[in-house]
Amino acid sequence: MHYLPTRIIYGENAVRKGFVYLNRFGKKALLVTGKTSARQSGALDDILNVLNQLKIEAVSFDSVTENPTLETVMEGTDLFLANNCDFLIGIGGGSPIDSAKAISLTAANQLGKNEIYDLAKFKQNYPVVAVPTTAGTGTEATQFSVLTDAATQKKAGFGHDLAFPALSLVDPKYTLSLPANITLHTAIDSLSHLLEGIYSNQRNPLLYPLIFKGVQLIYSNLYKALHNPLLLMARDALMCASLYGGITISHTSTTLQHSIGYPLTSVYGVPHGLANGIVMQPIMELYYPAVKADLDDLFSYLRISRADFFLWLDGLQMSAGVSIPPEFIDAKIPEILASRNMANNPFEVTADAIRSILEQLS
Ligand code: NAP
Ligand code: FE
Numbered sequence: 001m002h003y004l005p006t007r008i009i010y011g012e013n014a015v016r017k018g019f020v021y022l023n024r025f026g027k028k029a030l031l032v033t034g035k036t037s038a039r040q041s042g043a044l045d046d047i048l049n050v051l052n053q054l055k056i057e058a059v060s061f062d063s064v065t066e067n068p069t070l071e072t073v074m075e076g077t078d079l080f081l082a083n084n085c086d087f088l089i090g091i092g093g094g095s096p097i098d099s100a101k102a103i104s105l106t107a108a109n110q111l112g113k114n115e116i117y118d119l120a121k122f123k124q125n126y127p128v129v130a131v132p133t134t135a136g137t138g139t140e141a142t143q144f145s146v147l148t149d150a151a152t153q154k155k156a157g158f159g160h161d162l163a164f165p166a167l168s169l170v171d172p173k174y175t176l177s178l179p180a181n182i183t184l185h186t187a188i189d190s191l192s193h194l195l196e197g198i199y200s201n202q203r204n205p206l207l208y209p210l211i212f213k214g215v216q217l218i219y220s221n222l223y224k225a226l227h228n229p230l231l232l233m234a235r236d237a238l239m240c241a242s243l244y245g246g247i248t249i250s251h252t253s254t255t256l257q258h259s260i261g262y263p264l265t266s267v268y269g270v271p272h273g274l275a276n277g278i279v280m281q282p283i284m285e286l287y288y289p290a291v292k293a294d295l296d297d298l299f300s301y302l303r304i305s306r307a308d309f310f311l312w313l314d315g316l317q318m319s320a321g322v323s324i325p326p327e328f329i330d331a332k333i334p335e336i337l338a339s340r341n342m343a344n345n346p347f348e349v350t351a352d353a354i355r356s357i358l359e360q361l362s
Helices: 043-054 070-082 094-109 180-199 205-227 232-252 262-268 272-277 280-290 292-302 306-315 326-338 340-344 351-361
Strands: 007-010 028-032 057-061 087-092 128-132 144-149 154-159 167-170
Touching (some): 043 087, 057 070, 070 144, 087 094, 094 128, 180 205, 180 272, 180 280, 180 292, 205 292, 262 272, 280 351, 326 351
Parallel strands (some): 007 167, 028 057
Antiparallel strands (some): 144 154
């Protein structure tokens, strides 16, 4: 099964090339961004230029922070409705784009904060345009939105076909301004998505060309982008891999590899991609017996051994930077086991397996 209802324009001047399609969504857009990156990356100016030419009015909502909260989504919803907007443009990393998706659904279905995860109430949407400025989440090609309930510190995603962006304008040049740490963490998020396309019990051979190529692009270009942040070719490779990762999980969804990191992010503020990265090796070891043939194929495609891959990961020197107490592990295992992504593991993962991975981080 293959389904991707998003029109994706990829490459140089993608925003300008999106001109004709942007015109179809209405006359007033809510621009959903964080405080600085939309402007710093150059994406906001490009969008404002095109909107100006099309005489589309822009209302700014720039309050989205990392790991966006349900409250932020409701604030954006109020602004969208108060201004009678017609559509949304999310510009930034996964946080603003996921927020734009959620605002679209809460506004279109008149949902309150406690109904944001209530998929049965999603009947319609407002169109969302995604302009990514990180190369990581692939959210420009997914039906997912990942939000945090500030009150319970619980981070969780929802997935619904109505949350696919209508249009994604993906230009790698917007990632040239990313600092090294965000470049690393976001690339590792993409790598997780691609590997999860192999781990997931919804794995699908149609995706393997994207998965193998995407992993190779990251493996060959991540160090280049870290050492030479302005090297557009390396940025292009990472952006492409991120998009492949998004297309992958839009079909296979994510697994324990993602679930285990959510509480590390919501409680300790470990950036999302880093939270994936610090458990990448133990998760691969856990899954290896179940997906051995496919992982072996991947490594022969990359012309490296699994041990070489682990050395490459070690070289990235990822660490949570916090010591994780046993009480946290006890408290969070039930939340991890209950998370939506756990339905996709290649076999049933036990509480003991999760405990042993988290204990290795302490
Ligand atoms: P992010 O949280 O959107 O942004 C992280 C930081 O990077 C922010 O400080 C942001 O600044 C900055 N930034 C973004 N683009 C930049 C640029 N071009 N130059 C300089 N700084 C820039 O990061 P993200 O990793 O892309 O998104 C993570 C979120 O997406 C998590 O909540 C994760 O769970 C979610 N996610 C969603 C999916 C999905 O399919 N929906 C998949 C995986 C992950 P500003 O605050 O100024 O914008
Ligand atoms: Fe992710």
